Amino acid sequence: KRILILNGPNLNLLGRREPEIYGSQTFEDYFETLKPLFPEAELTYFQSNHEGAILDKLHEVGFSWDGIVLNAGAYTHTSIAIGDAISGIKTPVIEVHISNVHAREPYRHHSYISAKAAGILVGLGLKGYELAVRALLA
């Protein structure tokens, strides 16, 4: 099964960015520990700071791959276009947030993705990505 992990803006800074909120591990390092947990799956990681590139990637994989784990970063709270893309594709999307967005600023409480997602994992740290992949493969 083919699974895409899709990270949005500023998530390339994981490990260096606000480590008290997001931890001190880079996503590249975490991804190396994640892959061997799922030898039966083909895991691919893509990150972009550009909304259009995220849309293009959703369109590219969203009719043939088996699952998408999406952390759209701050676009979660602003992007009607990403919400529309999820409605438009066939592949199930699980929304992940490393931090508990509901315990943070009110502008992080609304997501344009949640209503379109197959499921949501929030506030579980990087472990949320593993649990999302597990759910997509189950």
Ligand code: DQA
């Ligand atoms: C985030 C939460 C968002 O509110 C924030 O803009 C991010 C990261 C998370 O993983 O906790 O960039 O999606």
